[in-house]
Structure formats: C-alpha cells, structure tokens
Amino acid sequence: MTSLENGINAFVEQIDTPIASFFNSCVHCGMCADACLFYTETGDPKYTPIHKLEPMRRVWKRNFTFWGKLAAMLGLSKPVTDAELEEWEPLIYDSCTLCGRCSMVCPVGNDITYMIRKAREGMVAAGHAPDGLKGATVRAVEIGSPMGVTWKTVQAQIKHAEQDTGLTIPVDVENAEYMVLMSSMEVVNFPEYMGAIARIFDQAGVSWTLCSDAIEATNSGIQIGSSDIAAQLVQRIVDGAEKLKVKTVISPECGHAYTAIRWEGANLIGRPYSFKVLHILEVLDELREQGRLQTEGMETAKLTFHDPCQLVRRGGVVEEPRRLLNMVASNFVEMPDAGVWNWCCGGGGGVSANERADELRLKVFSRKKAQLDAVGVETLVTACSNCRIMLEDGAEANNMDLQIVGMAETIAAHLPTKTSTTATEESSS
Amino acid sequence: MKKQVTLGEQLRQRGISRRTFLKLCAVATSAMALPPAMIPRVAAALDKAVRPSVIWLSFQECTGCTESLTRSHAPTLESLIFDSISLDYHHTLQAASGTAAEAARDKAIKDFYGKYLLIVDGSIPTKDDGVYSTIAGRTNIDMLKEAADGAVAVVAVGTCASFGGIPYANPNPTGAVPVSELVTDKPIINVSGCPPIPVVITGVLAHYLTFGEIPALDSFGRPLAFFGESIHDRCYRRPFYDQGKFAKSFDDEGARSGWCLFELGCKGPTTHNACATKKWNGGVSFPIESGHPCIGCSEPNFWDGGGFYKALSTTTRPLANWTGAAVVTGAAVGAAAGVAAKRKRSAAKRAHHTVTADELKKKEEA
Numbered sequence: 001m002t003s004l005e006n007g008i009n010a011f012v013e014q015i016d017t018p019i020a021s022f023f024n025s026c027v028h029c030g031m032c033a034d035a036c037l038f039y040t041e042t043g044d045p046k047y048t049p050i051h052k053l054e055p056m057r058r059v060w061k062r063n064f065t066f067w068g069k070l071a072a073m074l075g076l077s078k079p080v081t082d083a084e085l086e087e088w089e090p091l092i093y094d095s096c097t098l099c100g101r102c103s104m105v106c107p108v109g110n111d112i113t114y115m116i117r118k119a120r121e122g123m124v125a126a127g128h129a130p131d132g133l134k135g136a137t138v139r140a141v142e143i144g145s146p147m148g149v150t151w152k153t154v155q156a157q158i159k160h161a162e163q164d165t166g167l168t169i170p171v172d173v174e175n176a177e178y179m180v181l182m183s184s185m186e187v188v189n190f191p192e193y194m195g196a197i198a199r200i201f202d203q204a205g206v207s208w209t210l211c212s213d214a215i216e217a218t219n220s221g222i223q224i225g226s227s228d229i230a231a232q233l234v235q236r237i238v239d240g241a242e243k244l245k246v247k248t249v250i251s252p253e254c255g256h257a258y259t260a261i262r263w264e265g266a267n268l269i270g271r272p273y274s275f276k277v278l279h280i281l282e283v284l285d286e287l288r289e290q291g292r293l294q295t296e297g298m299e300t301a302k303l304t305f306h307d308p309c310q311l312v313r314r315g316g317v318v319e320e321p322r323r324l325l326n327m328v329a330s331n332f333v334e335m336p337d338a339g340v341w342n343w344c345c346g347g348g349g350g351v352s353a354n355e356r357a358d359e360l361r362l363k364v365f366s367r368k369k370a371q372l373d374a375v376g377v378e379t380l381v382t383a384c385s386n387c388r389i390m391l392e393d394g395a396e397a398n399n400m401d402l403q404i405v406g407m408a409e410t411i412a413a414h415l416p417t418k419t420s421t422t423a424t425e426e427s428s429s
Numbered sequence: 430m431k432k433q434v435t436l437g438e439q440l441r442q443r444g445i446s447r448r449t450f451l452k453l454c455a456v457a458t459s460a461m462a463l464p465p466a467m468i469p470r471v472a473a474a475l476d477k478a479v480r481p482s483v484i485w486l487s488f489q490e491c492t493g494c495t496e497s498l499t500r501s502h503a504p505t506l507e508s509l510i511f512d513s514i515s516l517d518y519h520h521t522l523q524a525a526s527g528t529a530a531e532a533a534r535d536k537a538i539k540d541f542y543g544k545y546l547l548i549v550d551g552s553i554p555t556k557d558d559g560v561y562s563t564i565a566g567r568t569n570i571d572m573l574k575e576a577a578d579g580a581v582a583v584v585a586v587g588t589c590a591s592f593g594g595i596p597y598a599n600p601n602p603t604g605a606v607p608v609s610e611l612v613t614d615k616p617i618i619n620v621s622g623c624p625p626i627p628v629v630i631t632g633v634l635a636h637y638l639t640f641g642e643i644p645a646l647d648s649f650g651r652p653l654a655f656f657g658e659s660i661h662d663r664c665y666r667r668p669f670y671d672q673g674k675f676a677k678s679f680d681d682e683g684a685r686s687g688w689c690l691f692e693l694g695c696k697g698p699t700t701h702n703a704c705a706t707k708k709w710n711g712g713v714s715f716p717i718e719s720g721h722p723c724i725g726c727s728e729p730n731f732w733d734g735g736g737f738y739k740a741l742s743t744t745t746r747p748l749a750n751w752t753g754a755a756v757v758t759g760a761a762v763g764a765a766a767g768v769a770a771k772r773k774r775s776a777a778k779r780a781h782h783t784v785t786a787d788e789l790k791k792k793e794e795a
Contacts (some may be wrong), residue, residue, distance in 0.1 A: 002789075233629035
C-alpha cells in the first residue's frame with residue numbers, strides 16, 4: 001500500500017549524485033521563479049520551481065548531509081510529514097508541466113525539472129498523486145491507453161483513414177523500416193494524423209507499420225512519476241518493436257511520449273533498444289533532406305509554430321519544424337521566445353490530465369496568449385497533440401480566432417496530389 | 430654672526446683636493462641615483478653651498494641613528510658634509526651642556542629662522558601631556574613644535590621619527606607618535622631604518638644642498654632614490670628564491686649554501702630600503718649577506734609584524750606535505766560518506782515499494 005514511509009523511502013532511493021549535488025549547489029537566487037510561467041502569471045512565490053522540491057530537499061538534508069544527520073540525531077529537525085506532502089501535491093503536480101525552462105536558467109546548472117520528475121516518485125509512493133493522473137495511469141496499465149482507447153477504436157480509425165486516403169494502413173508488418181506509435185489523443189481527437197502519415201509515407205516510399213500490441217506512445221507512468229509503471233508501459237513498445245523487428249520507432253506528435261520512449265525508456269527497462277527512436281518531425285525532416293518528401297503550393301496565411309517543451313528543451317528538436325514549415329508556408333513568423341526558450345502551453349507533464357489543475361492552467365495560458373498576440377497569426381502549427389488540446393482550450397477560453405493544426409497534416413495537405421502524379425506517370429510512359 | 434663659509438672653501442681649508450672632492454661628488458651623485466652627467470652640477474652646487482644651519486633634536490630614541498652616522502668610516506662624504514654644515518645643536522655630539530646648550534639652540538632658531546634644516550630622531554611621546562620625555566624641563570612636543578616653526582624642512586631620521594618605531598609598538602605605553610603627526614605644515618622627509626644607512630642620510634642632505642629642494646618621495650614620505658626598490662628585488666640571494674631553494678634553519682645545508690632566507694622570516698619582499706645595494710659598514714655587507722633575514726626595519730610597524738622568524742606567507746613546498754595528507758584524508762572522508770550514502774540508497778532500493786495500478790485504483794476509490 002502507498003504510505004508516507006514508502007514515499008520517504010522512494011525520495012531516498014531517488015536522491016542520486018546529480019540530485020544531491022543540485023541541492024548542495026542551490027544558491028537560492030530565485031532565477032528559476034522568473035522562468036516558470038506558473039510564477040510569472042500568478043506572482044505567487046510558492047510557485048518558485050526549487051520551492052516545489054522542499055520536502056525532497058529536507059529528506060536529502062536529513063539523510064545525506066552531516067549537519068542534517070546531526071540535527072536529526074539530536075532531534076533538532078522534524079521529519080517530513082504526510083500533511084506536508086499533501087500540501088505540496090498541487091505544487092508538484094498541478095503547477096509543474098516539466099517544461100524545463102527553470103533548468104535552462106539555473107546559474108549553477110541544476111536540472112530542476114529532472115528533480116521534480118524524481119520527486120514525483122516519492123509523491124506517488126506516498127499516495128499523493130492527483131486523482132486525474134491516477135485514473136489515467138490505471139487506464140494506461142489496464143486498458144492500454146490513458147484515455148481508455150482500445151485496439152478496437154484504433155481499428156475503426158484505420159478503416160476511416162483507409163477510406164479517406166485510398167491507401168492500406170499496414171498493421172503488424174514484420175521488418176518494416178518504421179513502426180508508428182500514436183497517442184490516444186490522436187486516435188480520438190485528431191484522426192487526421194494517421195491519414196497524413198499514410199499519405200506522406202506512401203509518397204516517400206517508406207515501409208512502415210502499426211503494431212496491434214503497441215500503439216500507445218504516451219506514458220502516464222512518467223507523468224505520475226512511477227518508474228515501475230513507466231517501465232511497464234515502455235516495455236510494451238519495446239516488445240512490439242522487437243517482435244516486428246523494425247529499424248526505427250516513431251514517436252508521434254506528443255511531447256512527453258518522446259521523452260519517455262526516446263530519453264527515459266532504455267534506462268527504465270535497464271537495457272539498450274535494438275531499434276532507433278525518432279520523433280515524427282525528425283523523420284519528416286530526414287525525408288525532406290533525402291529529397292523523398294515533395295510538396296507543392298504554399299500556405300499564404302500568416303502562421304507560427306508552437307515548440308512543444310519536450311521537443312526543444314529536453315529533446316533538441318529545434319530546426320526541423322522550421323525547415324519543414326518553410327517548405328509549405330510563405331508567411332511563417334516566429335513568436336517572441338520561440339525555440340528553446342518557448343513558453344509552455346500550460347498543459348504538459350500531466351497537468352492536462354489533472355482536473356484539479358484546470359483553472360490554474362487556463363489562468364497561466366495568459367503567457368501563451370501574450371506570445372500569440374505579439375505576432376497576430378491566423379494559424380498555429382504545433383507538433384504535440386497535448387499542446388494542441390491545451391491551445392484549443394486556451395484559445396476558446398480567451399475568444400481567440402485561431403486555427404490550430406498539427407505539423408504532419410500541414411505537410412500532408414501540400415503533397416503532390418495522387419492523381420496528378422499518376423497522370424504524369426501515364427503521360428510519360 | 431660669522432661670515433658664511435661655502436662648503437668648497439671649507440673643504441679646501443681642510444686640505445681636500447679638487448680631485449678628491451670630485452670623486453666624493455661622484456659617489457654622492459650615484460648614491461642619489463642621479464645620472465653621471467649630473468656630477469659637475471652636484472660638484473658646483475656643493476662647492477658653492479653655504480653651510481646651512483642644522484638643528485638636530487633627539488627624542489625617544491636609542492641614539493642608534495647618531496651612532497650609525499658617527500661609526501661610518503672617515504673620510505666618507507657623510508662625515509665631511511657634517512663637518513661642513515653648521516650643526517648648531519645636537520645634544521649628543523655638542524660640547525656644550527646645560528643652559529649653554531639650550532641657548533645655542535635658541536640662538537640658531539632666532540638667527541636662521543625660516544632657513545635652517547631640522548633633523549629629528551626618535552618618536553615623540555604624547556600621552557599624559559608628553560611627560561615621558563623632557564629635555565631641560567621641556568617636553569619633546571613643545572620643543573619639536575618650536576623648532577619646526579622656523580625650519581625650512583624637517584628630516585625625520587630613523588624609523589622612530591618616521592613611523593613611531595619601537596616606542597610606537599604595541600602597547601605603546603607613552604603614546605609615542607612620529608614627527609608627521611605633530612608637524613603638518615612643513616615638508617617632511619622620512620629617512621627610515623633602524624638605523625638608517627649613513628649614506629642615505631647624507632645623500633638626502635646632499636640632495637637638499639644641491640638642488641635646494643626636497644627629493645622625490647614615496648607614499649611613506651621616503652626618498653625614492655633610496656627606498657624605491659625592495660630588498661628582495663635587489664638581493665644577491667634572489668636567484669635561490671626563484672629556484673625555490675630555501676634555508677629551513679640557520680644551520681642546515683641550505684643556510685650554509687647561502688640559499689634564500691624567506692622561510693626563516695626574511696621581510697625582504699615587503700621592505701623598501703637600499704641595504705642590498707648601498708650596504709653597511711662602508712660597503713662591507715648587509716644583514717642577509719651575514720646570514721640573517723631582513724627584519725623589515727625601514728617599514729612602518731615593523732615591530733608588530735608578527736615575528737621576525739615567521740615567513741611572510743607559507744610556501745607551497747611545506748604545504749605540499751600537508752596537501753597530500755589533506756587530500757588523502759578528504760578523499761577518505763568523502764569515500765566513507767559516499768559509501769554511507771550508497772548504502773543508504775541501496776537499503777532504500779531494497780525497501781522499494783512497487784507502485785501498481787491496483788493500488789492507485791484502490792486509493793482513487795477510497
């Protein structure tokens with residue numbers, strides 16, 4: 001059973017050398033506050049990123065420092081209580097999207113985001129995770145998707161996509177070059193993704209497949225902070241990919257799924273993969289570079305790109321979307337702070353799965369709104385379904401007239417039409 | 430008042446040839462660090478110099494400064510110049526005593542008011558109205574102020590007069606102060622040293638006689654010509670310092686080999702004086718050449734500097750032994766702390782509670 005004791009034990013377990021040195025190095029400068037949209041948009045000092053780690057810091061001090069141990073021995077310091085963990089729960093889960101901006105500004109190089117990710121391990125073991133995330137996690141483990149999407153639902157989408165595109169969606173094909181993962185969000189809310197991928201890959205002539213055992217790319221274990229569950233979810237993908245013997249697994253338009261499968265996954269399961277992991281943006285840019293991605297026509301509407309945090313800051317995918325957009329858009333403008341300094345939409349890191357945080361995430365959307373207002377675009381392109389949902393919520397709440405689309409479908413809309421290709425082939429033959 | 434006799438006349442009367450005089454001028458010129466081209470000018474100036482009246486006041490002192498001057502070998506320039514100035518009052522050297530001596534001083538002050546040079550050795554006690562040192566029933570403060578009023582400039586000879594010296598050292602029971610604290614309206618030349626080098630004293634006087642003005646001074650009011658460089662920079666043992674060869678005790682191989690005395694407390698690096706170049710006892714040697722570290726006697730507060738035999742700063746060589754031990758100890762403590770931390774984490778890992786979907790569900794339902 002989850003308990004305070006298990007939670008404290010998990011904190012101790014998670015305090016590795018980097019975390020110990022980070023706590024030791026903090027100079028209390030407060031620069032992380034100004035990097036966090038939960039602080040800038042509310043002005044409440046409790047949202048200072050490093051402050052969100054106070055319970056973990058106290059566990060570190062009591063267990064790993066000379067003075068802390070001495071104080072604990074002499075009864076001069078109080079251990080972290082269950083009530084304190086409860087008080088910190090909203091700080092760790094509701095007001096942190098793991099966006100990574102604080103880690104970027106820390107003058108002593110503390111990776112605060114990594115620390116919060118680790119602190120969540122203790123919180124979930126102590127039973128202090130938000131109900132919304134718990135539910136999503138349970139569904140991910142038991143049904144296979146945080147939104148409760150089953151293979152049956154996916155099959156229905158496959159059928160629609162095949163009808164729309166006139167192409168066959170390959171399923172469980174062995175030795176394909178790419179295995180495509182999806183997020184539940186794409187299955188339920190943005191079915192256009194599957195069709196877009198099918199058309200792009202068809203045009204580029206790449207072999208790909210879906211895997212009926214491993215379609216879901218998102219990882220609620222990462223968001224709630226349970227490595228046990230996260231490893232279990234990653235293992236499904238690894239098993240599926242290895243069964244089909246694919247060369248590359250493609251993370252869909254989702255931020256944390258990319259972090260989970262690309263950066264944390266191998267560490268979670270404790271061994272290297274037998275395949276490569278790329279984000280769909282990286283794959284598209286590779287195809288573009290190889291000349292296999294051809295487009296025609298240009299979007300003339302003024303548009304901008306919202307960088308998903310996990311892609312730019314944790315993943316380093318910065319130039320790829322810009323190169324792709326420049327292929328299909330003639331009036332592409334950048335928001336202030338675009339790229340590695342982009343501001344989070346406010347719904348990442350499990351915040352959008354946590355109903356308790358709804359009011360707060362819509363409040364802090366003011367930062368994104370200010371960024372968008374500065375450029376005044378008609379279309380907003382992004383590459384994360386979770387960002388996309390949050391941006392839609394935010395735009396609606398603020399009465400913003402904005403069309404929000406995904407990158408893959410934007411590219412797919414400018415593929416040379418099948419008929420014209422065929423006509424050319426026929427005329428030339 | 431007798432006719433003013435020039436220095437040149439005086440010397441010729443004493444049988445000093447022109448050739449000898451010029452040689453002496455050359456020595457004086459080089460002592461003042463002036464270019465050789467200046468020798469004729471020095472000679473001309475000294476030849477024509479009218480014997481200026483000099484009043485020498487001795488206060489809280491040990492007479493070492495006077496001794497330094499008188500023990501120098503004749504006929505050096507210093508003794509000649511002293512024969513050639515009108516030393517109207519010097520209570521150690523003068524023949525007169527009692528009322529007659531005091532009368533000589535009063536007369537010189539009156540006759541040469543605004544023209545005489547005042548030389549002071551010794552510090553001045555100020556505590557309890559200055560009762561700790563009196564001459565003919567008058568305190569040093571009183572006497573200094575009266576004599577300084579009519580002086581063209583004041584030469585503070587010795588570290589006591591320049592910076593307070595030994596009487597000024599902690600706890601300074603007499604409230605001793607240097608001349609510069611009591612005389613603020615006259616040019617003061619500090620010729621520090623305990624005692625100062627004779628040629629430095631006479632060199633300053635020669636400069637004044639030659640140019641009629643005081644020489645260029647450093648921030649402590651000392652003539653730059655003599656105090657511009659440190660003992661260390663001009664020390665003949667400097668190459669050993671650069672090679673890291675130090676005497677560790679007064680009877681070790683290093684001491685016998687004449688290595689650097691830095692580790693035995695030599696204050697040469699922080700002391701500005703001409704000892705290493707002008708030397709002592711008619712150019713025979715200077716303290717370091719005799720195997721003793723410089724004690725820094727020409728610097729302010731040299732007596733309270735923390736021990737004559739204590740090195741200015743610890744060198745890296747003895748530190749290396751300590752560093753080795755400290756690194757080993759630190760590494761051992763660090764490794765022990767690391768092992769303890771690792772053990773703690775391993776224990777925590779063994780006690781790991783696996784979070785399952787089931788228990789999240791239970792909690793959610795609860």
